[in-house]
Amino acid sequence: MSKVLEWGNLTWPEFVKARKTTNIAVLPIGAIEEHGPHLPLNTDNVAADAFARLVCGQTGAFLLPTMPLGQVWSLKRFPGSLTISNDTLKAIIRDLSESLQMQAIKGLILISGHLGNMAALKEAAREVQESLQFPVMYLFYPSLNEASKGVMEAPTSHPSIVHADELETSILLSLRPDVVKMDRAVREYPDYPADFDVVPTFWDEVNESGVFGDATMASKEKGDAIMRRVVDKAVELVEHFKKAVNQTND
Template identity: 25%
Template sequence: MSLLAEETTTTAADALEAADVAVFPVGSTEQHGPALALGMDHLAAEAFARTATDRQECIVLPTLPVGVSAHHRQFDGTLSVEPETFERYVTETLSSLADHGVRKAVVVNGHGGNTDALTRAARRLRDDRIAFAPPWNWWDGVDDLAADLFDEAGGHADAMESSLLWHLHDELVDPDALEAAEAGASDAWGESVHGASVGFDTIDFSDSGAVGRPTQADPEKGKQLFEAGSERLAALLEWLADRPLEDCWAAPHR
């Protein structure tokens, strides 16, 4: 397999012909509290996606580093696009890939705010029989392990994310700032009053931008998360590579 961006137009022909599944990493560039770099989400997605480089049937696309992050806009450095813009970008990118014959993909997602747009993109691509491209959220692939490793509800710049980035890019984590992140963090995502959600933006319920207990972060635990998530992603890629394209389309209307 290969990284598409490192091919030439000549060598890409062979790489695309050999590929059964594309891997498309997407994330965000947004605040992750005082201890983590803004690129946490797209760096995580890219790291997981690149574990597919040893699979002959896969080709990895360039990373999409900006996502749907308006809820973090009050924190410095956050970049964001509208959900419709993000959805269209993903849809059109995978449509252009389908023109080259690769019509199955896994979208490796590093940011929860992208999830709804990715689901809509996947449905549209399938309904139009252009491509089958299920999104894969890395945190869903390690949720059982994270529950064993950390005592937190979490949700953002928490112990799980901090541990993963610490393992992947220790230079992008400031361990001395983890206490400040937790001091200003909320225990769980959002805020509710009498059953109504009133926490529209992160600033509404978190002073530091973090949600969870980042002081529990540990790079060795991050390594465990990365290895476990990589195994789950590999299993998904194998399943999709073996699945006939005709079996991926929506069932006909009754």
């Protein structure tokens, strides 16, 4: 793995030199939201940054500073959670894409540690593609479902929720074990109402601890096994993206 090109730590002459070898930038995007009693409020930020560093180290892409706020509607009433709107998040991506384009960057990869951001990132990527002809890829732990099969032991609490449970806690134990307080991990399986998937529902209405599953079953070994496959898939997608971008610009 090569040294990571951290955009914010380069001087401008260093940036100009580095730009001769890469024209792709990676933006980690997280959120500030509750993650139970055992994970910090900035869990999605530290995970997105650590994940993006692994990808940048293998692909040579520039690593941008982590965008620390995201769309957190479902959990915004939990103590400590902060949220911005989808429109704000989309506007940030559009403005950043224009700025990157001015710096001769040919493509942007968004790596989100927070699933709630993905709708806005997908819309932003479409808008940037149409308005600027600037390609944007958006990733959230690619191949996560396949990677977790046979590794996770506890049942999931909901098919579309990965939050402070065995899976997310294992990922954090792999990427940043220093932020995890496993002695505080708990197990909670909410009783979801029948209309949970089809009407807006604040998650504090169905959950007390902020853990959606069994965090006590998490381990670093499980997280390592999952992240090896996830990082491999992300690197594969980024390399494909780089090739497509450079063919377009030839």
